[in-house]
Amino acid sequence: MMTTIASAAVVLLLLWLALWTVVARDAFLAVAGFVVYGLLLSLVWVRLAGIDVALTEAAIGGGLTGALLLGAVGRLRGTENEVAAEAAGAGTRALAALLAVGVTAALVLGVLMLPEPVPTLAPLVVPNLPATGVANPITGVLLAFRALDTLLEAIVLVIALIGVWSFAPDRAWGGRPGPRYQADPDGILAYLARVLPPLGIVIGIYLFWAGADHPGGKFQSATILAAMWMLVQMAGLSDAPRTDHRGLRAGVVIGPLAFIAVGVLGLWTAGAFLGYPDGWAKPLILVIEIALLPALVLVLALLMNGPPSRVGAAR
């Protein structure tokens, strides 16, 4: 009874926050609402016993996306008043409202029309999980049964980074992204950037390692590690990397490449792309995870850094 009331309160709060995020006039407030929405949503996932999803939602949905949006707000600040002054015509508004209501109605219908019981492959996964050697079913599904999805995810992130980089002006191509942050070297930010990263790196690697058997994994871990790197940059303790650095670029692509290599290897050893030969599932999953982790850290941090904006190498 008590938990039902608490759940209902959280759901109402979520709906209200979602609405507030959409109607907020100020972009900064909208992003603040979105971050709180993400954190609250991760509580909902905890309640639904989806700890892995909750961790990802808190790290990527609330944290990383929130930080990216805050960066966007900062860039848009100069033009925000002009945009706010432009009022959309009645026709546009009606069309937007119609579209929004239509999508919502379609989603509601879709949920209501789900067959009972909901179709699931979980009973098939559970008896086959020991073959993968990992005890966390989420990791097992992501890296054995649905490895192709994870591979494409990793590749999409690299493509997203290329997309961001291609916004660079010609003269800055290959240069360092973003501003060189200046902060008081004796200030609280520099202090935090010295104290927190050692802890954050340990926690990030712990989450990564625990991901085999418990909730956790490379995405959550990579977000924390990337956040530590960003903290060090923002405190002015180190500069953003040059985007034409060979090692950096190699680090970005090595993860997906290792994944594809393991996949192609499966063609010979297991008779299927991304197949694992008997008894080799756990070591191969580990190889993929270890190769993907640095790539994810680099991609997430570089996405935060944005397109190269400072004049690159003289050539």
Added chain:
Amino acid sequence: MLLDVFSIVAIVAGAFFYLAGTVGLLRFPDAYTRLHALTKADNLGLVLVVIGLLPQVDGVLTALKLVLVWLLVLLSSAAVSQLIARSARRRETRP
């Protein structure tokens, strides 16, 4: 039994401090007093909740993780409130 009572008392006290901090956040007039209410009351609220949860966990490791969570929140809220206050101050002096 006694430990359960202890947990309930500590967590309810923690929730009270959270409530007080939130009331302060909503009622106080400017950024500094709001930060003051929020960070102080919430840190106390969190430590009470953590102390209340400690007898309920199985194993020293989980207990240590809870304490670590408290310390991390303490560090981040102290640092972030300093940063917010500094940015509010800068906005004041440079209108």
